[in-house]
Amino acid sequence: MSKKPIIVFEGIEGSGKSHHISIVSKYLSKKKINHIKIREPGGNPNSEKIRKLILNNKSNFNKDTDLLLYMAARSENMNIIKRSFNKKIILIDRFTDSTIAYQHYGMGVDLNLIETLNKYLLKNIRISFTFLNIVNQKNLQKRLKQRKSLNRYDKFKMSFYNKVQKGFLNLSKKQKNKYQLINSNLDIDNNEKLILDKIDRLIK
Template sequence: MFISFEGLDGCGKSTQIELLAAYFERNGIEYVRVREPGGTSLGEEIRKLLLHKEMCARSELLLFLASRAQLVEEVIKPALSRGVVVIADRFAHSSNAYQGCGRGLGYELVKSLNDFATDRVYPDIVFFLDIPEETVFQRLGVEKDRIERETSEFWRNVRTCYMKMAQEEPERFIVIDGTADVSEIHEKIIGVVRARMRGKKY
């Protein structure tokens, strides 16, 4: 099973990934965790560039795609072939939202480039932790990276794009209120994961 977590910056992905990983450990379920950008030696070098170097939107997208392609080949495909669960802190849907809609490069263009970069390997479940764009500014600290310093309009466009994808891919996307209690969100996630592991669909 391939699970990814998506949402605006500050939505609570990291906390929920930690809780899900702990659940898998308690239940003896083998898993690997990856993050985007990053997850490989090449990807981590790209991450440094993306978060701290100024660049145009096209360069940003291409670097994300390069990191993603390496992650798929080096980590995700081998893990899935061994029957190991993959938990991803962001994946291809982030580029659709952030670069396709937030940066205005074009939703359909980015989707097609993602097909190439991922070799059409996509998550079985996407947990989208939805928060209003104003919550981003409330939750992020003083020290912000290049992307976290974006405007309200940027975050609004990104959020709208995520909701569009949720409507287009209802079998894959699970939309969760990211402003809810942490334990409540975790229980919802566990319920979905258990059901999918039993072969059920939501």
């Protein structure tokens, strides 16, 4: 594995992925290790504009439009990723597997279409490792209630999130050696240590 890996944090809403990627970024900064941190959708000015459009509560896109907007945001991010590939550690809050989990498993978009678009955008770029954060329904509902504001993707039915999380788990089984499951229902401090220990092994 490259000493400058691409490390992705995946999971449904309320699973703690954004918290953990922030902890890892602070850890790397403290150790003065060169890295970038981006999120999807978002990550650069153009992608952030698309993010606002996708997540706006007044938006009502069909599933194919949603897919193409996510891919458009990813397309804008690929310039940043390609410039940093093998030069810096790349941390990504949601990436290609999120598109499959949400758009295919959650919304029923054709899997071949999603994979074709991902291959076109990524070319030779490969994800090194993925942390998949999982959460039960009770904690998901509790954490969403604690948010100051909810975006469009925070307001789906629980059955949707269940399908998406099962989709993530299916993807993780296909790449066991490149996935680590983080049970976010357990103690957050232990999970942070678990992740940082793995980060140390990935970059040494």
